[in-house]
Amino acid sequence: MVKQVILPPDFNEKEIAKFIHDVIGPDGFPRESEILFDFSKLRFVDGVGLTVLCNTIDWLMHKKIRCIFHIGQKYLNDYLVYMDDCGFFEKYTNTPLRPHRAVRDTTLPIKKIDHAHSQAWMDFHFTPWMCIKLNVNKNKLSSLKTCINEIFNNIKDHSSFNEGFIHVQHYPRINRIDISISDIGVGIPSNIKRKYGEMSDKDAILKASQEGVTSKSHPNNMGIGLDYLSVTVASNGGRVSIHSGYGLYLCRPDRNGLDRESFQMDAMYPGTLVDIQLPIERFIGDEEGEEEEFEW
């Protein structure tokens, strides 16, 4: 049987739950052995939507599910062209929709990166691109880069896979950069529950964000990563959202420091999705200074 999944007209973070619900049944398995993705209604897709779509297709392919694309548009609209420019169609069908697709300078296009190659990608692609967009030198990016490195370490240590998708998008009209990273591992709630016992995914994902809480998937893990991510992004005026299993975690800056909350979702996200939104005008970055001796 073929399950038809109509991509929503506006494929953004708000549509993730419904999209996932269409693809994955309540038992956590794909709804059919073949999934047809129908692009005919798609009018808008952002970086998160694109990352979720790639991650889901990867998850389906890993489960030997056949994926079919139905474009259904005689003339390609701007967002299919955008996806084509990001390399989406070439990645999955080996053929771009247009012969002369080109990556835009507002995009670091979606890429699946394994742990071993993530550092090289960070140094040779992410860092120079971000320096230009934020108009800062690379020393200002140390903490932000560390956040992303921590996520790649989490993918390696906590998930059953060693690779994740990353997509970075600059939105000039709203002066913001969004960084979306996703993997298809077992997810944060499942790891936390294994260590701390049964609880809702909502509680598990909130617990995981606190400093010192770790699933101990690796003996030397001390539970720094998600707290570090939350603090670093919020101190730069940004927002973090994490979808994993049935849990959604949101962290934003507020007058008292950080506003962290979590929600129980109706649909299970297959793996973990981290989305970082950075308003460019509020980006401060790291303090610059001479290298010094560490004082205990």
Added chain:
Amino acid sequence: MVINVLNHVPFCFSTEQGDTIRALVEEKLAYNEFVTVSFSGVSEVTSSFINSAFVALLNSYNIKFIKSHIRFVSVSKQVSDMLRRCFDNAQKEHLPPVVA
């Protein structure tokens, strides 16, 4: 004895890279020698690296011994913050039991 981390690992990123540095430090600590670890040229480190390279030493040595035998030099602000964060966090875990 000075260990310049970039002479031994390309990045301060992974648990495995941390393990490499810890092995070098442990070689010296085993003979009660003092170690200076230089982060010259390193702009950022992850918690996985710090935990694996240095915090894991708490399994063999107490914090007083570590503080008196290891110096960290040429550390950037981010490296310094991460060292402090990881050791503070680990010491909460290694607090001795309280007899009531």
